[in-house]
Amino acid sequence: MNQTVTGLILTYNGERWLEDCLKSLDFCDELFVVDSQSTDRTVEIAEKCGAKVSIRPWPGPVKQFEFALGEIKTDWIVSLDQDEILTDELRGNIISALEKANKLNEKTAGYYTPRSSFYFNRFMKHSGWYPDYLFRVFKNGKMKVTASGAHYHFEPLGDTKKLAGDILHYPYNSFFEHMEKINYYAEEGAKDLRKKGRKGGFLRAMAHAKVKFIKLYFLKLGFLDGLAGFCNALAGFYYTFQKYLRVEEKGDWGR
Numbered sequence: 001m002n003q004t005v006t007g008l009i010l011t012y013n014g015e016r017w018l019e020d021c022l023k024s025l026d027f028c029d030e031l032f033v034v035d036s037q038s039t040d041r042t043v044e045i046a047e048k049c050g051a052k053v054s055i056r057p058w059p060g061p062v063k064q065f066e067f068a069l070g071e072i073k074t075d076w077i078v079s080l081d082q083d084e085i086l087t088d089e090l091r092g093n094i095i096s097a098l099e100k101a102n103k104l105n106e107k108t109a110g111y112y113t114p115r116s117s118f119y120f121n122r123f124m125k126h127s128g129w130y131p132d133y134l135f136r137v138f139k140n141g142k143m144k145v146t147a148s149g150a151h152y153h154f155e156p157l158g159d160t161k162k163l164a165g166d167i168l169h170y171p172y173n174s175f176f177e178h179m180e181k182i183n184y185y186a187e188e189g190a191k192d193l194r195k196k197g198r199k200g201g202f203l204r205a206m207a208h209a210k211v212k213f214i215k216l217y218f219l220k221l222g223f224l225d226g227l228a229g230f231c232n233a234l235a236g237f238y239y240t241f242q243k244y245l246r247v248e249e250k251g252d253w254g255r
Contacts (some may be wrong), residue, residue, distance in 0.1 A: 012082075117129075187246060193243065
């Protein structure tokens with residue numbers, strides 16, 4: 001019996017890349033979009049592409065994914081973010097891998113796939129951005145969702161393999177949008193540090209931020225990504241500084 005596949009995407013105001021994202025998943029038996037009350041054309045685009053759409057408030061990544069996974073009945077799941085697109089190479093390799101797994105009755109929990117992210121003026125090849133292997137193709141019931149700050153992670157529950165070909169990722173439309181996301185990520189990161197009992201403050205913020213810049217620009221070879229690599233390292237410095245500084249923040253200023 002052939003294995004069935006669902007393409008899963010969580011969305012919020014993702015109209016820019018969503019159609020391309022869903023078209024790259026058109027080999028799936030089902031497309032399932034869980035939308036967090038978008039105010040743009042996201043839902044319209046998803047329905048136009050033939051996706052089943054469920055709209056519910058955002059409870060955080062873990063609970064939203066747990067809801068989505070509970071609704072899916074197919075054997076396999078391919079999960080993408082709303083700003084990600086499968087290349088033809090990776091698309092073909094996913095199809096081949098699932099056909100092979102079906103024929104050989106393999107016990108593989110799923111597959112890691114490389115992701116190539118666009119920043120400023122290029123797809124980054126260094127700075128810790130590539131190949132950025134992610135567990136995005138998995139057997140239903142063989143993946144656990146966890147989160148750290150604002151970022152979610154898929155943890156395999158069993159043996160895994162790697163596939164060739166990239167997920168193309170377009171995380172930011174502009175520096176303005178990047179700074180907005182840094183503000184959100186830093187706030188969520190600070191909350192996570194507080195929960196873990198970690199200390200913050202100016203000196204720790206500066207120390208961690210300097211280490212982050214050195215790691216991204218020198219140790220991860222960000223300088224080979226040109227101006228994009230330098231801007232990304234500066235953004236990493238700013239994000240880390242803000243995250244640790246906010247751990248000790250007491251409340252509204254001047255009150």
